[in-house]
Every structure is written in C-alpha cells, then in structure tokens.
Amino acid sequence: MSENNSRKKKSRYEKAGFYTALSICLIAVTMAVYSTYNTISGAKEPTEQPTTTAVEVNNQVTGITEIAEETTFPKVANEITVPTISVTIPPYTEPTEQDTTRNALQTMLSTDLTLSYPLNQKNIIREYSEKTVYYKSLNVWKSHLGVDFAGEIGDEVTAMTGGAVIKVDEDKLYGKTVEIATDNAVVIYSGLNGITVKEGDSVENGQKIGVIGAVPCEVHDKNHIHVAVKIDRQFADPLSFISNGE
The missing domain is CATH 2.70.70.10 (Glucose Permease (Domain IIA))
Incomplete structure (x- = not known):
C-alpha cells in the first residue's frame, strides 16, 4: 500500500517537472517572439520623397553641389517674332581741297556780280x-x-x-x-x-x-x-x- 502511494507521488512529481519545463520553454519562446516583433516594428519605413527636377548650378570640386529648381513655363500659342532691321551707315569722308575749290567755283559762276574796293x-x-x-x-x-x-x-x-x-x-x-x-x-x-x-x-x-x-x-x-x-x-x-x- 505504501509502495503504491510512493509510486503515485513520484508520478505526480515527474508530471509537475515536465509541465514546469514546458512552461519555461513557452515563456522563453514568447519573449523571443515579442523582442523580434519590437525590433521589426520599431524600424521606420522610408518616407517617399517628392521628385524634384534639379539643375546643377556650380560644378566646382568642393564636395557640395548647389541645386536650383527648374521652372518650366507653358508655351504660348502665338509667339511674337521681332524682325531684325539691318542699317548700313556709309563711312564719313572729309571733303577734299578739290571738292571745296569746285564748290566755290560753282558758287562764283552762278552770278555776274562785280565788286569794287570799299576803301581808298x-x-x-x-x-x-x-x-x-x-x-x-x-x-x-x-x-x-x-x-x-x-x-x-x-x-x-x-x-x-x-x-x-x-x-x-x-x-x-x-x-x-x-x-x-x-x-x-x-x-x-x-x-x-x-x-x-x-x-x-x-x-x-x-x-x-x-x-x-x-x-x-x-x-x-x-x-x-x-x-x-x-x-x-x-x-x-x-x-x-x-x-x-x-
């Protein structure tokens, strides 16, 4: 009778030890899963940035490139074309002594004027x-x-x-x-x-x-x-x- 009781107690202890070990394993697995989840969920997902058309302003070897936004204007339906006027100005030429003499002669011959001296x-x-x-x-x-x-x-x-x-x-x-x-x-x-x-x-x-x-x-x-x-x-x-x- 006492032997049977002894066996029952031993059987209960073994079961209790088995369930205790199982519980510890489950708790360890749960903590591992929770830690992994926090690590993954804590990382920020990359934010989508708007696309910007950029023009390189300065191309100097300074390690810094300035960016300026490029603005595109809509095309005008009827564009005005300004005509190009070409004017040729002839070079200035000074009158020669021959020209001056000819002009004076022409002036003199255009009249029959005759003059006398104004003083004695x-x-x-x-x-x-x-x-x-x-x-x-x-x-x-x-x-x-x-x-x-x-x-x-x-x-x-x-x-x-x-x-x-x-x-x-x-x-x-x-x-x-x-x-x-x-x-x-x-x-x-x-x-x-x-x-x-x-x-x-x-x-x-x-x-x-x-x-x-x-x-x-x-x-x-x-x-x-x-x-x-x-x-x-x-x-x-x-x-x-x-x-x-x-």
Missing part, C-alpha cells in the same frame, strides 16, 4: 579761307569766311555794288553791320561806325555807307572792316568778284 586803300590783312585760321581775340581756330580791308578809324566805307539795304544791325562778334542785296548776292559789311543808310534804302556803287569802326572778334588785328559775300545763301570769296580777282 587796297590793304588786305586777312583773306577768305574755308580752312581754319587762328583768331587771337577769341583764342579759337575757325574758318574766315570774308576779307579784312585795313584802314584807319573813321575812314569812309563805300558800297562795293549797288543794291537794296536789307539789314542794319549790330552783331556781338562782328560789330555794326550793313547788308546790301543785289540779284542773288548779298554783300555784308561788318565793323562799321557812323552808318549813313537804313533798311529799305537803295544805294549805288561807291556810295558812302559809314566809316571804319571795330570788329569785336578781331580787335587784336589792325583797324579794318570785315566784308563777306553770300550767293544763294552760300559764302563766297569777295576777292573773286573784284576786278576779276586782281
């Missing part, structure tokens, strides 16, 4: 010149489009041709001035004083129109009058019309 003496201190000459009084270089006839202050000045007085004025550079027109020519007398004619008068060749005064832009020269001739509004050499230039 025939002393010319500066001739007509389309080339630049030095003006001491102004300290400049410019053309001398007239002839300077020298004389003494107060000497009588006479008309070099007959015609109508179209202007009596005082110019800042050339002083008191009288203009006498005949046909297509105008004779301009500057540097006068004591003018004896007025606008609208008719004068004859050799008639007194005033006396020698002063030419402001040429005061450093000898006393003189400045005479210019215009034919069809173009300057011409007065000496070309005085006794055939002699």
